[in-house]
Amino acid sequence: MKNKEITIPKGWRQFSFEGVADLCKGLTYKSSNYSNEQDGLVFLTLKSILRGGGFNGNGIKYYSGKYDKSAIVRGGDLIIANTDITRDAEVVGAPVLVPSLSEKPILISMDLSVINIDETKIDKLFFYYLLQGTKARKFMKNNASGSTVLHLKTSSIPKFKFIAPSLSEQNKIAEILSCVDEDIEKADEIIRNTQKLKKGLMQDLLTKGIGHTKFKKTELGEIPEEWEVKKLIDVATLQRGFDLPAKDRTKGKYPLASSNGITDSHDKYKVKGPGVFTGRSGTIGNVFYVQDDFWPLNTTLYIKDFHNNDRKFIYYLLQQIQIKDFYSGTGVPTLNRNIVHEKKISIPKSLEEQKRIAEILSAVDDKINIYKQIKLKLTELKKGLMQDLLSGEIRVKI
Numbered sequence: 001m002k003n004k005e006i007t008i009p010k011g012w013r014q015f016s017f018e019g020v021a022d023l024c025k026g027l028t029y030k031s032s033n034y035s036n037e038q039d040g041l042v043f044l045t046l047k048s049i050l051r052g053g054g055f056n057g058n059g060i061k062y063y064s065g066k067y068d069k070s071a072i073v074r075g076g077d078l079i080i081a082n083t084d085i086t087r088d089a090e091v092v093g094a095p096v097l098v099p100s101l102s103e104k105p106i107l108i109s110m111d112l113s114v115i116n117i118d119e120t121k122i123d124k125l126f127f128y129y130l131l132q133g134t135k136a137r138k139f140m141k142n143n144a145s146g147s148t149v150l151h152l153k154t155s156s157i158p159k160f161k162f163i164a165p166s167l168s169e170q171n172k173i174a175e176i177l178s179c180v181d182e183d184i185e186k187a188d189e190i191i192r193n194t195q196k197l198k199k200g201l202m203q204d205l206l207t208k209g210i211g212h213t214k215f216k217k218t219e220l221g222e223i224p225e226e227w228e229v230k231k232l233i234d235v236a237t238l239q240r241g242f243d244l245p246a247k248d249r250t251k252g253k254y255p256l257a258s259s260n261g262i263t264d265s266h267d268k269y270k271v272k273g274p275g276v277f278t279g280r281s282g283t284i285g286n287v288f289y290v291q292d293d294f295w296p297l298n299t300t301l302y303i304k305d306f307h308n309n310d311r312k313f314i315y316y317l318l319q320q321i322q323i324k325d326f327y328s329g330t331g332v333p334t335l336n337r338n339i340v341h342e343k344k345i346s347i348p349k350s351l352e353e354q355k356r357i358a359e360i361l362s363a364v365d366d367k368i369n370i371y372k373q374i375k376l377k378l379t380e381l382k383k384g385l386m387q388d389l390l391s392g393e394i395r396v397k398i
Contacts (some may be wrong), residue, residue, distance in 0.1 A: 009392030018158030067121035075100030093140025241296035285324030
């Protein structure tokens, strides 16, 4: 069977990875020499790479031991992942442009490789986006294997073939895509900052309330005089969801609630909305609010009785008490509602104050959701632009 011929746009050429770049693998380090403490050199791990490509600041560690100069990178260097512990193949071979994190050397683990580029042949930023493209991602996935952890066959990477325009057109394509990336990062930053704001507001509003000047000492610490301490079961009674095998589900207008949130729909409901639910088994810790009548599956716990409290306020209260800390079991995590019910909480007696607190936090959530939608649309825009620009289907003016 003959290989399908590659259509090359006018003015473009075919390249191979080995013709424009080479790989240098990171080195193994003793885990005892790195930590989350910021008292050593910045150390990038597999967790530094997002699914599909891009930098994840949560993956940074700090290294204090000896190191080899061959594993040093600096801001602006291009690296890729050699492995993928998730086995969904969305990290393996994914690229990252190293941010300017430190004036000192930055180290990389053996799970990462540096791509040394001949910039007289290929623009580094263009190549970064090319490696995020559909063709490159497919090649990387096809050249990864392993029974428990996916490992990239780095010996195959030099054979990767691609097409590219002149350096000046590469520069323009990279400039367009980086502008979209900048807008995505701005949206991301607003989301992060607003989530941080919400966390602080929740801590204040759910312990001190609004406008109180008089407080009393309780077993939970100081709370407003107008508040009271109760067991959770007397504020929000949890109930296990209902069985509904996949074969018995029919698409409909009612949300189907699972431990991961609203994941499907059904033509019948079991609980009148608005409602609040959380994961009972599998995924534990997230709390969800649903406006409509819904069917909570047996992997969830839903609030059967709000005891005349504001439902949205209870939604935020459950977020604050960190439900994930109550799971039990050595296999699949399971949430025992009887244990959660014994949790002591403080709550305003005034329904009006509950509503005001919920309104403030809802306004913050609305902003977060708006920017999540903006980020989603920008991500889809970038995906479409990459498809068009990296294939030469749409040309740019130089």
